[in-house]
Every structure is written in structure tokens, then in C-alpha cells.
Amino acid sequence: MTLAATLFRPDLLERYNANGPRYTSYPTAVQFTDAFDPAHYHRAAQEGDPHAGLSLYVHIPFCDTVCFYCGCNKIATKNRAHARPYLDRMKRELAMQAALFDTARPVTQLHWGGGTPTFLSHDEMRELMAATAEHFALVPDERAEYSIEVDSREASAQTIGLLRELGFNRLSLGVQDFDERVQRAINRVQLRDMTETVLDAARAHGFKSVSVDLIYGLPHQSVDSFTRTLDAIVDMRPDRVSVFGYAHMPALFKMQRQIDESALPSPAVRLAILERVIERMSEAGYVYIGMDHFALPDDELTRALEAGTLQRNFQGYSTHADCDLIGIGASSIGKVGDVYAQNARDLDTYAASIDSGQLAIARGVRLSADDLLRRDVIMRVMCGGALDFGDIEQAHGIGFHAHFADELARLAPMAGDGLIDLTRERLTVLPAGRMLVRNVASVFDRYLGQATLQRFSRTI
Structure with missing residues (x-):
């Protein structure tokens, strides 16, 4: 069978x-409250196991253009100057966070998400990684998972080389769908060649793993059209593939109101697309990890699944989720000891907190x-x-x-x-x-x- x-x-x-x-x-984050006392976070940070690893999540919210389906915390702007004051504040936040922890604890996982992290210039990315290394003990490449979300529409082969030089060893590429009609409907036109260029560069520079994100349930998708996208992805053979179901929630995410609801596939078509996803990925030799994740047999996620050590954190399935997680940047979430703590979502509130010498924790929960x-x-x-x-x-x-x-x-x-x-x-x-x-x-x-x-x- x-x-x-x-x-x-x-x-x-x-x-x-x-x-x-x-x-x-x-x-879940729905239970976070603004009545949360940040003092709990401070105590949990200082009482942590000095031998346990740390994980850092850095949120860079800027995007050059906005994708209509997106529910992430982002700011669409073409003005790259916005990055400078935000970067300066993240550097101060790194210092404040480091003061709470035993910084001899090794950082075994690092993730830059967004938004579009490569919105930062090459020099700014170097500066941010240097500040991170100044305050935290980043372990060598072979013992760590350092990942970054990349928009292949604006990442050249030179950018990928820089990311590897900075220590990143995993890439996550958003593709969603290669069908041009679907791309126009979601305001994300991305040629296949762009994605292949990034994938080829990542392999040439020795990245351990490349993952690709797809979305089913977008406007104008059909089983046939999505099969063509799956075929293209299989040809590229990334190490991991995530195929998320689109959640159309325009009451929560205003940008989704730009999507024509009449063009969304019916529930029956969504199910048929999902069935085709499973068929095609299994035919291509990918292992079903769980929910909407697939990985090649020799990928670390597959090995963790087989060994019973698979974990889950805010980035999804992981092999390092047992670490304390420190969130850096607007809207980022940390998990430290028995607390979750989330930074202010809007830039002005985040900036005011950091400028006053305080962490920007705005809500959270003590378990x-x-x-x-x-x-x-x-x-x-x-x-x-x-x-x-x-x-x-x-x-x-x-x-x-x-x-x-x-x-x-x-x-x-x-x-x-x-x-x-x-x-x-x-x-x-x-x-x-x-x-x-x-x-x-x-x-x-x-x-x-x-x-x-x-x-x-x-x-x-």
C-alpha cells in the first residue's frame, strides 16, 4: 500500500x-497576556541550566514588497534606510539579553526570520552576526544549526556566499507556487530560475540543508497546476519541503483582503491537491515527517524522527527545540524555563523600550x-x-x-x-x-x- x-x-x-x-x-500565543510580569522572564533566564544549549531567533520585519497571503509580522517598504535604526536597537537588545544569561551556554541554534532578513545590506548582516558573536558563544558549524529565510527574488549567488561566510548552514526558501497566474494573484512573481540560482549557490557553498516552502489553497490553483510546481521542486531536490495549507483569515490579516475569495480552490480541490502532494513527494523518495513537512532520507529531521528525538518550536519541526529560546527584534517570542515572552509587535513600541534601556517584552505567560x-x-x-x-x-x-x-x-x-x-x-x-x-x-x-x-x- x-x-x-x-x-x-x-x-x-x-x-x-x-x-x-x-x-x-x-x-499557544493566544494565551499570552499583557499582564505578564517580565520579572518572571529575568528569573527564568538566570536560573537556567548552565550546560544547556541556547537558541536565538532574530526577527527582521522588512520586505521589499508584500505578499497578499502572508500573516507574518512585516513592514513593506523599499526604503532600505529603515534597517539602520532597527539594527542598532537589535544590537542593544542582544547586549541586554546576554546580561541575563550565563553566556558560556553554547548557542546551538540560530534563526533569522521575517519579513525578509536579506533586506539588510551585506555589511549590515556582517554587523549583526558580529554583534551576536560578541555577546553569545556560537558553537562551530558542525555542531550547530544556523538557518535563515531567503527570498530568492533578491538573493544573488554572492549573497548566498556571504551567508555561508557568516556561519549560516541552512537556508529556507519561500516559493509557494511557480504558476504565474497564482503568483500574480498573491503579488509574488518569482521565476523558477531565481530559485534554482539560490539552490545551486547553496550547494556550491556547502550548505548542509536547503528547505523549500510551498502553499496549497491559493487562488487559481488546481491539481494540474500544483503538480507542475511539485515536479519542478522534485527536479531541484531540496533537502526539505514544507507544503502548508493556506489559511484565509482576512479578519485577522488585512492584506489577505486583496485576495479574490471567488478564485480560492474549493475544499474538494484543496483535498485533491493535498493528496497529490503526498503521492508526488513519496514517489520522489521524500519521508513524511509530520503535518506538512517532508525530508530526504538522510536529512537530520528524518534521522530525528527515526530516533524519536524530533522536537517542535516556533519555526516548526526541529532537532534543537529543547534549548531555551531567546527572541530578538519586534514581535519575536522567547521560551525560557517555564515562561514564554513576546516582544512588542510594532516598531515604535519596540524602539521606545529599547531606547529606555529595557527589554521590549510586551506580553507572555508563565506556565x-x-x-x-x-x-x-x-x-x-x-x-x-x-x-x-x-x-x-x-x-x-x-x-x-x-x-x-x-x-x-x-x-x-x-x-x-x-x-x-x-x-x-x-x-x-x-x-x-x-x-x-x-x-x-x-x-x-x-x-x-x-x-x-x-x-x-x-x-x-
């Missing part, structure tokens, strides 16, 4: 297709013992597809069946539908449930309600 046949059950996908979190954190328990449960389901009740009891000092009696009752119909295998000792996500793992995990989310569900995308 093919991978598509075991994963893709249209009857179940239609029945369970509801709004739900992606669980890049638990509690309770129950939050920590449920985070452990949800992440085991999301990353390993299994839950050993005895392990949870030992780790958290609870009786699983007593503590989660309501949740186990709600899981029973999923077991009846063949999504999971549920015994007295263990929950195992079956092949038919792997694409619906968000639905399984959400059973353990005590915050979900009708009001909060509307803040999340559809699970398919």
Missing part, C-alpha cells in the same frame, strides 16, 4: 477538518504545573506520534487515567475511526491519523473553546 493510501483518507479528513493550533508552543504537563503530552503526540502513559505519570507525578479521564473519553471516537490506537497503557497515532495529529493533540488543550478556535487555521 502506498504512503498516500495510508495517510490520505478523504472521509476522515473532511470529518475532522476544523480550526486548531499548530502547536509550535503550548500554551503552571498543568501547562507543563499538557505541553509534554501535546509535544509527544505532535513529534513522536505516541504517548506512553507510564512515562507521563513518572515525569509529572500523576495518575494518567484519573487526570485525563475526560480527554480519554473524547479520544474514543478517534480510536473508533482508526485515527489512533488507544490501549490502557498507550496512545499511538495510526497512519490514517498522522495528517490529523493536530486534532488528536488538541484534545489535551484545556484552553480551546469556540472563541479561541476562530484564531487558528483549519487543520487541513
Whole structure:
């Protein structure tokens, strides 16, 4: 039986297709509050394990043009001068954050996201990496994952060479779709040659891994048109491919109002496209990692999946999510000890905080013992597809069946539908449930309600 046949059950996908979190954190950002006391963050930073690794996320919000589908925190501008004051403030923020931590702790993961990080000039990127190395212990290339999001429309082969020189060893390329009609509808015209140039340069400069992002559910997409995009990607053979379902939420993201809703594919067409994705990627030898991620058999994500060490953080599936995460820049989120903390989203508030000598933390949450328990449960389901009740009891000092009696009752119909295998000792996500793992995990989310569900995308 093919991978598509075991994963893709249209009857179940239609029945369970509801709004739900992606669980890049638990509690999700919906539960962050502006009543959060930043003092908790300071204490958690100073009480951390001195031997544990650190992860840095740097948010650079600027884009040359805006993509209509995008829900990220970004600022569209062609004025590159905006980068200078923002860079200066990020450098001061790096110094303030470093003062809270034992900076002998190794940085084993670094990610620049956006926006478009390469909006910065080459000299500005050198300056930012130098400031990072000045304040934190960046470990050697062979022990670290240093990644950056790249827009191939404005990244030359020279840019890719510079990024490798700075220490980056992984690239993430946004493609979304190669069909010209779709590209015009989402205001992102990107020729295949542009992407191939970046991929070729990354290989020539010795990048460990290149990932490509696609989106299904965009205006004017069809099974045939998206198949052509998949064929092109398979020809390029990136190490990782993510194929996200477009979440049309114009009430939350104003730029999406530029998209013609009548041109969006129907739910049936979306499902058919998704089925084709699974077929084509499996035919090409990619391993299904989970949700919307595929990787080549020798990729670190695949090895982590097989070893049971796959993790999940704000960038998605990862091999380093057990690190404390420090967020730098407007809107960035940190996870330190038992707290999540998010910086102010708008530049003016962010700037005012940094200029006053304070971190720009604007909201967050301190996790309770129950939050920590449920985070452990949800992440085991999301990353390993299994839950050993005895392990949870030992780790958290609870009786699983007593503590989660309501949740186990709600899981029973999923077991009846063949999504999971549920015994007295263990929950195992079956092949038919792997694409619906968000639905399984959400059973353990005590915050979900009708009001909060509307803040999340559809699970398919």
C-alpha cells in the first residue's frame, strides 16, 4: 500500500477538518497576556541550566514588497534606510539579553526570520552576526544549526556566499507556487530560475540543508497546476519541503483582503491537491515527517524522527527545540524555563523600550504545573506520534487515567475511526491519523473553546 493510501483518507479528513493550533508552543500565543510580569522572564533566564544549549531567533520585519497571503509580522517598504535604526536597537537588545544569561551556554541554534532578513545590506548582516558573536558563544558549524529565510527574488549567488561566510548552514526558501497566474494573484512573481540560482549557490557553498516552502489553497490553483510546481521542486531536490495549507483569515490579516475569495480552490480541490502532494513527494523518495513537512532520507529531521528525538518550536519541526529560546527584534517570542515572552509587535513600541534601556517584552505567560504537563503530552503526540502513559505519570507525578479521564473519553471516537490506537497503557497515532495529529493533540488543550478556535487555521 502506498504512503498516500495510508495517510490520505478523504472521509476522515473532511470529518475532522476544523480550526486548531499548530502547536509550535503550548500554551499557544493566544494565551499570552499583557499582564505578564517580565520579572518572571529575568528569573527564568538566570536560573537556567548552565550546560544547556541556547537558541536565538532574530526577527527582521522588512520586505521589499508584500505578499497578499502572508500573516507574518512585516513592514513593506523599499526604503532600505529603515534597517539602520532597527539594527542598532537589535544590537542593544542582544547586549541586554546576554546580561541575563550565563553566556558560556553554547548557542546551538540560530534563526533569522521575517519579513525578509536579506533586506539588510551585506555589511549590515556582517554587523549583526558580529554583534551576536560578541555577546553569545556560537558553537562551530558542525555542531550547530544556523538557518535563515531567503527570498530568492533578491538573493544573488554572492549573497548566498556571504551567508555561508557568516556561519549560516541552512537556508529556507519561500516559493509557494511557480504558476504565474497564482503568483500574480498573491503579488509574488518569482521565476523558477531565481530559485534554482539560490539552490545551486547553496550547494556550491556547502550548505548542509536547503528547505523549500510551498502553499496549497491559493487562488487559481488546481491539481494540474500544483503538480507542475511539485515536479519542478522534485527536479531541484531540496533537502526539505514544507507544503502548508493556506489559511484565509482576512479578519485577522488585512492584506489577505486583496485576495479574490471567488478564485480560492474549493475544499474538494484543496483535498485533491493535498493528496497529490503526498503521492508526488513519496514517489520522489521524500519521508513524511509530520503535518506538512517532508525530508530526504538522510536529512537530520528524518534521522530525528527515526530516533524519536524530533522536537517542535516556533519555526516548526526541529532537532534543537529543547534549548531555551531567546527572541530578538519586534514581535519575536522567547521560551525560557517555564515562561514564554513576546516582544512588542510594532516598531515604535519596540524602539521606545529599547531606547529606555529595557527589554521590549510586551506580553507572555508563565506556565503552571498543568501547562507543563499538557505541553509534554501535546509535544509527544505532535513529534513522536505516541504517548506512553507510564512515562507521563513518572515525569509529572500523576495518575494518567484519573487526570485525563475526560480527554480519554473524547479520544474514543478517534480510536473508533482508526485515527489512533488507544490501549490502557498507550496512545499511538495510526497512519490514517498522522495528517490529523493536530486534532488528536488538541484534545489535551484545556484552553480551546469556540472563541479561541476562530484564531487558528483549519487543520487541513
